[in-house]
Amino acid sequence: AQRVTQPEKLLSVFKGAPVELKCNYSYSGSPELFWYVQYSRQRLQLLLRHISRESIKGFTADLNKGETSFHLKKPFAQEEDSAMYYCALKGAGGTSYGKLTFGQGTILTVHP
Amino acid sequence: DVKVTQSSRYLVKRTGEKVFLECVQDMDHENMFWYRQDPGLGLRLIYFSYDVKMKEKGDIPEGYSVSREKKERFSLILESASTNQTSMYLCASSLTGLMGDARNEQFFGPGTRLTVL
Numbered sequence: 523a524q525r526v527t528q529p530e531k532l533l534s535v536f537k538g539a540p541v542e543l544k545c546n547y548s549y550s551g552s553p554e555l556f557w558y559v560q561y562s563r564q565r566l567q568l569l570l571r572h573i574s575r576e577s578i579k580g581f582t583a584d585l586n587k588g589e590t591s592f593h594l595k596k597p598f599a600q601e602e603d604s605a606m607y608y609c610a611l612k613g614a615g616g617t618s619y620g621k622l623t624f625g626q627g628t629i630l631t632v633h634p
Numbered sequence: 635d636v637k638v639t640q641s642s643r644y645l646v647k648r649t650g651e652k653v654f655l656e657c658v659q660d661m662d663h664e665n666m667f668w669y670r671q672d673p674g675l676g677l678r679l680i681y682f683s684y685d686v687k688m689k690e691k692g693d694i695p696e697g698y699s700v701s702r703e704k705k706e707r708f709s710l711i712l713e714s715a716s717t718n719q720t721s722m723y724l725c726a727s728s729l730t731g732l733m734g735d736a737r738n739e740q741f742f743g744p745g746t747r748l749t750v751l
Contacts, residue, residue, distance in 0.1 A: 531674065554733050565638075566677075566724065566742040573734055608676060612733060621667075621692070621731070622740060624677040 524549045524613045528625035535599050536633050543594040543628050545583075545609030554612040555585055555592040556622070561605045569594075569607070579603070599632045606630075637661070638743040640725055646749045653712040655746050657725030665731050666708035667740065668692075668700065671722040683708055684731065715750045722747050 525548040535541045547553060557569040570578045572585040572592060583594045592609060609625040641656035657666065665684050669677040669692075679692030681700040689700050697719060701709045708727075712719055723746045729737040 526676075528676075554738075565744050566726075568739050571736075571739075574736070612738070621679060621682060621690075623679075623693075624669075626674055626676040 524553070524611055524623045526609050526611050526623050526625035528607075528609055528628050530628050531626065532629050532631070534631045534633065537601055538598050541596050541599040541603070541630065541632070543607050543609075543630065545592045545594065545625060547590050547592065547609075547611050549590075549611060549613050551613060552587075555583070556610040556612070557581070557583055557592075557594050558608045558610055558624075559605050560608070566608070599630075601632045601634055604630055604632045638725055638727055638741050640723075640743040640746050642746050643744065644747050644749075646751065647712075647715050648751050649716060651712075651715050651750075653715050653748065653750075655710040655712075655723055655725075655748070657708045657710070657727075657743055658706050659708075659727040659741070660706065661727070661729070661741075662705065663727035663729050663741075664705075665728045666702065667726040667728075668698075668708065668710045669724045669726065670694070671724055671745070677724065680710065715748075717750050720748060720750045 527546045555572040559569040560566045581596045608627045610622045638659045647653050667682040668680045671677050678694050680698050683689045683702040699711045725743040726740040728740045
């Protein structure tokens with residue numbers, strides 16, 4: 523079974539501070555990992571995926587297979603980063619149609 | 635731009651009523667999904683469909699059914715609504731489901747907040 527855990531329901535930081543949103547997963551094979559974000563009154567959208575190795579809006583995430591983690595990081599948080607963040611996993615076996623398993627979500631609040 | 639639309643933003647129904655939630659996408663996507671979003675539980679997959687008339691159960695299908703008669707439309711049906719089905723329902727679609735394929739990104743609708751009294 524595949525599982526995604528985001529241990530923090532709420533995370534508060536001040537503008538300019540570093541931020542790290544934690545994500546741990548459980549999966550026996552090689553998964554594909556994603557971060558999705560939902561800003562206030564907007565729809566859920568993809569932020570980044572591990573295979574692209576991109577930095578989006580200053581955020582990066584590295585897949586650590588040894589620790590089974592995919593933490594989302596930004597060195598200097600901005601107020602507009604305040605949102606709900608979901609980590610998601612796509613496995614290979616039996617999920618070739620794109621099924622994602624989502625974590626519980628973390629609400630990030632960046633204070634001025 | 636991919637557009638995923640849902641028939642209602644807010645819906646209030648009574649216990650026992652039959653409820654239809656409609657989702658339409660305009661980008662010829664193969665895959666469509668229905669999730670419910672609850673605080674502290676994240677998104678949980680109810681059903682998904684990878685082709686017209688094809689459907690697969692997700693993680694929490696009990697109490698729900700789906701219909702996909704046309705490629706662009708995916709309906710979620712609550713046969714007899716209950717108070718524990720009060721939730722935010724999100725529809726999503728993706729072009730493919732293949733791992734490592736950038737086209738497997740899921741695009742989400744705005745959501746339908748359903749309240750069952």
